[in-house]
Amino acid sequence: MNRSTATLSAAAPRAWRLPALLLMLAAWLGYHTLSARLPVAQWAGALLPHADATLPQLVVRYGWLPRFAIALIAGAALSLAGVVFQQVLRNPLAEPLTLGVSAGAYLALTIAAVVAPALAADLRFTVALAGAALAMLAAMAMTWRKGFAAVSIVLAGMIVNLYCGALSVILTIVFERSLTSVFIWGGGSLVQNGWAGVLWLLPRVLACGFATALLVRPLTLFSLDDGSASQLGMSLKWTRLVALAVAVTLSAFVTSAVGVIGFIGLGGPVLARLMGARRVRDQLLWAPLVGALLLAIADQAVQSLPGVLGELLPTGAAVALCGGPLLLWMLRRVHIEAPRPAAADAAPPRRALTMPALLLGALLVAGTVVSLGFSMTLHGWQWTDAQQWSDVWFWRVPRLVASLGAGVMVALAGTILQRVTGNPMASPDLLGVSGGAMLGMLAAALLAAAPSTPVLLAGSSAGALTCLVTIVALGRRSSFAPEHVLLAGIAISAFSQAVVMLATASGGAYANLLRPLQYGSTYLIVPATAIAVSVCAVLAVSIAYLGARWLEILPLGANVANALGVSAQRARLTLLVVAAVLTAGATVVIGPMSFVGLMAPHLARLLGFPRARSQMLVAALIGGLLMVLSDWLGRNMIFPQQMPAGVIATLLGGPYLMWLLRR
């Protein structure tokens, strides 16, 4: 320990300043909150167990102190897990939240609370742990064939994260009233009422820390590239597996004890590295220390907030609010050396456009007719006759048109993004524009006393635009390198999901209103909106056609593009703006996460349409068809309860995405 401290200070003479500053801040805040609860003269009585302690002393002994302790332990554990994840996956953005572990645990608890409420109360730790482990296993299963390649595992984790989050929200739409305690837990509350939580968590974290200490040498070798590490006699696959298992267990323990607390696993290691801890063993030592102090500071700061905020805001929420910007700031500075993912597959044979396009068009028409005519009613399944039609058209046509238009727009946006970034995984939801639109809508709903459709629409557009500007600003620094744009988007998506989760986790009347917004406003579509959406969709098709040449050239690379007289940077920027506007329009209708923008272009390519123009046309048809189908299923699946079309599209799209990653 002394040696590493010495080398650390030798490497960076001012390294002690940051932890000292954090320590002072934590101590000052702690003094502040503690003295508000108990006069300094009585502190000794609270610390030392004796029988006749006064009530404030007991509150400190069983409330304040264990809360402080568990903040330190959880912060240290999350940071330690973050270091291991980042080292093994060679990705500075890996941490429990971005790998889907927290979301898995949250989903497991939500399911348990619905299926067996008694079980959920007694076995909370076990249930959450099982969910976290399953989520990580899912992410790992998806990347098994690629030998757990660093980029794909983070991508897989993020997708598990988004999908688990989506499933949780679906459950909460249907079962909201039985899930109050799950919401609180999901918000990352550090409140304690005794030492049981600390005594449960501490030995488990220590055991994991010990296991990590045993892994220091193999972990160090991960600083080399795979080839060199293998030559030094290391089995990469198994070392990675063991190290990941330790880190997952560690983060699952924390998640099950105190709930979803993101970004500490990101912040701790980053600050440790800024302090000058370059070697793995230094990071393993310093990052937990910094992380512990960070979480303690955040928790004390929350406790000293005045009034309602201090009492209602879960610490996890406060941390997440600082964490999103931190993630984006890191993206600006961190250079991510990601191998460009290979194109999905060798180009399948090209086909003549006419027949399949006609066939798809016919399918779309058939789907529309079935969706409008055949539906569940109070008297069971029925074909709607002409007389009933005059009653029901108002409720079916606008939302069908809007869903169709949104499907077309999001499919086009996906095609454009995949071609511009040269990344087969790109799509509007992974770009983060949908997340930004969602955040804007949330802000509008919170600020307006009685949120109406136009207000929500305006908020959503503003959010998408803000998000776009952020991404463009970030992308400009790296000349819109595909990886940077995509990771910035994923960061924003995760941030928006965290914020939404926390906004709804705080409970109360707002939560009931906000939760449904996440899946779009198919309920609130009036003819005017439907017309606006379809006009936008038609315009989108025309614009995309004008950009087809750019889309053909850009995937060949910037040099080729410039040689052909196309300014690569300007073309990219223009196309990104188009894609973002399309996404904003679609998000208002079908919500942030549909995966249609990912699926439609892929299916078009698999059907044999690799050229930009034909791929866009076929993708638009497929996107529309998928959304028409989703809208129909959403209206009839669990009648009379209606699921928004975006939810069904997510349910359909998620498994496809996971299958895609596995290949």
Next chain:
Amino acid sequence: MKTGARFSGKRRLALAGLGAATLTAAGAALARAAADGFASMSVAGRAEGAGRKPPTRVVVLDWPLTEVVLSLGVVPVGVSRPAWYARLDGVPPLPPSVVDTGLLYQPNFEVLAALEPEFIVITPWHAPLRGLLERIAPTLTVPLFGPGVDAYPAVRAATRELAGALGRHAAADALFAQADAKLADARMRLAGFRATRRPVYLLRPIDDRHIAVFGRNSLFGGVLHALGIENAWQGAADPQGMSEADLGALAKRADAQAVAIGVAPGVAAQLARSPLWGALPFVRRNRVQHIDPLPALGGVVASMRCADSLAKALEGVST
């Protein structure tokens, strides 16, 4: 090269034009949607003002409001998720004939329309749906809970308002008479407890770490006030009058009595194991009374039940 530049110039112009067209189209649609909203609002105002035969086919999209409507002797034709009304301990009971209209904030419009209601009752939280609901039937927004709303008087005002809209003045008069009698009875039985001048925490434990406390502007907080008992929780509360407190926050009033509403057996066992719960003054001095589950969000009937339960729980307490 030259031709390329010319084409790209044209393309840029075309793109700009199309972009402008998109914005115009979207803007016009937005403006129209907003105008529609205002129009439907003014239509609603007129519909409510017009005097005519009281509606009998009523749809209610909220559980507390369902209680209010039922207590006025009107059985709704449709309610959001009727099963939840019973699960939230609603009284009077909902007859099984009532049709499920789907989720609370996403009702199935086709079902609503098929029920051919003459009147729809909603909360302020349904504001985004109001324009569409107006197409089906005249819609009345009734605030029971919300920012700045004191629930106890609001519930009484809402009951009056609904009685007027449903032509049920006599039923409302009878209900209020019954409520006042119950309240007077409870006040009398609680004279002994009032003499102790003890404030009362009204609690509903959520799990072993979080307790929902009823604040001053909650319905049951209002019942306490009407009974002449001080609410021990003077802290902040959310728009529904509830606050989510940790156990330490409940230690501020050492002389307080606690009344726990509908504690689940599992949660009670967890609490019994907690040293901090055991250290709270009202637990240590055995000053916790348990009463049966009540709907935290309810109407006049719920406040009557609360007054009665409080009287039962506290009438023996005189020290």
